[in-house]
Amino acid sequence: MSTVTDEQLIAEYRKTENASQAGRNLGIAPRTARERIQSLTLNGRNPIPLAKVNGKAPPQVLLYDVETAPHLAYVWGMFKQTLGPNQILETTDVMCWAAKWLGQDAVLSESRVDDDSDERISRELWTLFDQADFVIGHNSRGFDDKIMRARWVKYGMPPPSPFKSVDTLTIAKSFRFPRNKLESLARYFDIGHKVEHEGFDLWVKCLRGDKDAWNRMAEYNIHDVVLLEQVYIKLRAWDNRAPNISLYYHDDLTRCVVCGSSSLTDIPQSAYTGVSEFPACRCRSCGKVMRTGSRYRADKTVLRNVL
Numbered sequence: 407m408s409t410v411t412d413e414q415l416i417a418e419y420r421k422t423e424n425a426s427q428a429g430r431n432l433g434i435a436p437r438t439a440r441e442r443i444q445s446l447t448l449n450g451r452n453p454i455p456l457a458k459v460n461g462k463a464p465p466q467v468l469l470y471d472v473e474t475a476p477h478l479a480y481v482w483g484m485f486k487q488t489l490g491p492n493q494i495l496e497t498t499d500v501m502c503w504a505a506k507w508l509g510q511d512a513v514l515s516e517s518r519v520d521d522d523s524d525e526r527i528s529r530e531l532w533t534l535f536d537q538a539d540f541v542i543g544h545n546s547r548g549f550d551d552k553i554m555r556a557r558w559v560k561y562g563m564p565p566p567s568p569f570k571s572v573d574t575l576t577i578a579k580s581f582r583f584p585r586n587k588l589e590s591l592a593r594y595f596d597i598g599h600k601v602e603h604e605g606f607d608l609w610v611k612c613l614r615g616d617k618d619a620w621n622r623m624a625e626y627n628i629h630d631v632v633l634l635e636q637v638y639i640k641l642r643a644w645d646n647r648a649p650n651i652s653l654y655y656h657d658d659l660t661r662c663v664v665c666g667s668s669s670l671t672d673i674p675q676s677a678y679t680g681v682s683e684f685p686a687c688r689c690r691s692c693g694k695v696m697r698t699g700s701r702y703r704a705d706k707t708v709l710r711n712v713l
């Protein structure tokens with residue numbers, strides 16, 4: 407049994423960004439070091455949080471999910487209703503949210519159960535967005551991001567500091583899954599399922615002040631964010647439109663564009679664009695295939711196609 411502790415191994419791994427090298431530096435077999443580090447990263451949930459470089463923190467990746475209240479309205483029938491503005495009693499707002507930082511176990515959540523303050527919980531979520539470099543959600547670009555922007559502007563808040571939004575629904579649509587809902591994807595990947603609840607009745611009970619219903623809502627919301635993280639990790643190597651996370655590390659290492667790992671391996675196949683050939687590599691951590699920025703045969707004249 408090695409006398410090197412997990413803490414020592416993690417510290418060396420943070421320094422070298424290479425599990426085998428970390429092992430060699432500490433006098434343990436590279437393979438053993440890799441296996442130990444993999445087990446420490448929670449079934450491939452990379453990366454182990456990195457130490458600050460040049461005083462700058464590594465990129466902060468936030469996963470989140472918002473549950474909203476429905477509009478409340480007077481209606482005359484059950485089907486195909488067209489509502490005038492004077493039929494609307496209350497418009498939608500935020501009931502609760504859950505969020506977590508990628509790779510960390512803690513799930514943060516807030517609900518308005520005690521004070522009925524959508525403003526308070528919206529402001530709290532804003533502070534997380536303000537710290538984040540990347541914000542990930544399921545259908546977040548079509549729904550959650552827009553809901554939150556609407557609440558923040560209502561309460562006179564400025565936009566959060568710059569961040570990039572990543573939507574797992576958009577990535578999922580580049581495949582043909584049986585369904586693209588978060589729960590369906592989680593089932594498809596055998597990584598769990600949503601917390602069961604009574605459907606819309608749960609919302610009704612919460613809005614009537616049923617504390618037990620609020621607890622179930624929070625549990626459902628928190629579990630969704632845990633599933634979201636697993637679905638995101640499953641899909642991210644396939645996201646060809648992912649914002650380049652490697653730019654957010656303030657060191658000199660060459661890093662994967664989606665997970666930030668510097669553990670990359672060259673692959674024999676080149677990547678071709680319309681006019682150039684580039685060396686390609688694969689991320690050992692998430693599997694992403696990338697090309698380098700410098701092309702082969704930079705001096706070769708290549709003609710472009712014309713119509």
Ligand SMILES: [Zn+2]
Nearest residue numbers: 662665689692
């Ligand atoms: Zn990667």
